[in-house]
Amino acid sequence: MPISELPLIIQTSYAELIDQLRVQAASDFPEGSTFRKRTISGKVYWYVQEPTGPTGRPAERYLGVDTPERRKAIENGQRAKADADSRRAIVRALKGAGLPEPDGLTSAVIEALAAAGVFRLRGVLVGTVAFQTYAGLLGIKLPGAAIRTGDVDLAQDYGVSVAINESIDAPLIEVLKTVDQDFRPVPSIAGPNVVSAYTRPGGYRVDVLTTNRGADRDEPVNLPSLKTDAVALRFLDFLLRDTVETAVLSRFGTLVNVPAPERYAVHKLIVSTLRKETGESAAKADKDVVQAGLLIDALFAKRRNSDLEDALREAAGRGPGWRERLEAASERLDNEQKDPFAELLSKSAPG
Structure with a gap:
């Protein structure tokens, strides 16, 4: 289906919101905090050391991967705090232009997760809440049927959770209870104390x-940095690789991590083929394919074919099972999407 691009001023405003949120994230530290970077396994990461307080010197905290944007945000954050009123005005303008916004409860949940440090510790929003943010990220309009949701899906790479020597202060259930005291853990067949x-x-x-x-x-595994258990899923490591920062249009905007849109599209096609195997509804599989198709259209419209081609090459290169699922799912794409997608998929063939 044809993709409708957002006006340039709206795209620019969304980028400005993300910049301001990065500044705000780096300025949430007392005066005198020291920012350091470390190289680990060839990658550079930022950490912050807050000054000694009445209870002693706090532990050094992880900020994230070194990027030009993060360096700029840290420099700005050391000088001044971002203006929350300015962010709120931008959010209102973006909502007025038709960008998707989560419902009030979802906004409150995401704000609470951010305040607890979930996204700083490389938690990632997946599912439809993440999909909503691609409108601003790619500068496109999304149809309402593709962005409706009533849930939040939160993910974190297991290796990351174990490797980061830091955790949120309270168990995840306590974070959610700051939003609504009626939040309850869902009983697990693995045991009364296992909750995902x-x-x-x-x-x-x-x-x-x-x-x-x-x-x-079948049994969930524990994520020590997020103080919760989690369901371990195949194919999710592909989705969580090389995530990107986007903004959820909560009251003042919230900086979150989401999968790269090209990976989201490829992953949704693969997941759509699993729905029948796991007994889930056909409606969910249909929504997977619709969301994937919209992103495929958007990536072509924004001349990001190479990003999609790279994601397809990686996925198809993981084995014949991956390629078979992609080929099967691609048959359900709209006619306008099938041919260009098939051409990219053929380029990813071995040899």
Whole structure:
């Protein structure tokens, strides 16, 4: 289907919101904080050391991967705090232009997760809430049917959770209770103390997911940095690689991590083929394909074919099972999407 681009001023405003949120994230530290970078396994990461207080010197905290944007935000954050009123005005303008916004409860949940440090510790929004942010990120309009949701899906790579020597201050359920005291853990068949999902009256859910590179497993695993358990899923490591920062249009905007749009599209096609195998509804598989198709159209419209081609090459290179799922799912794309997608998929063939 034809993609409608947002006016340039709206695209610029969204980019400005992300810049201001980065500044705000780096300025949430007391005066005298020291920022340091370290090289680990060839990658450079930023950390912050807050000054000694009445209870002693706090532990050094992880900020994230070194990028030009983060360096700029740290420099600005050391000088001044971002203006929350300015961000609110930008958010209102973006909503007025038709960019997707989460419902009030979802906004509050995401704000609470951010305040607790979930996204700083490389938690990632996946699912439809993440998909909503691609409108601003890619500068496109998204149809309402593709962006409706009543849940939050939160993910973190298992290796990241174990490797980061830091955690949120309180268990995830306590973070959610700051939003609504009626949040409750969903009982798990693995045991009463194993919890990977949380719900409140009315059926609203927060599900926690993590990576699984081995055989399928039924029991959730623990994510120490997020103080929760999580369901381990195949294919999720592909989705969580090379995430990007976007803004959720909450009250003042919230900086979050989401999958790269090209990976989201490829992953949704693969996941759509799993729905029948796992007994899930056909409607979910249809929504997967619709979201993937919209992103495929958008990536072509924004001349980001090479990003999609790279993601396809990596996915198809992971084995014949991956390629078979992609080929099967691509048959359900709209006619306008099938041919260009098939051409890119053919380029990813071995040899």
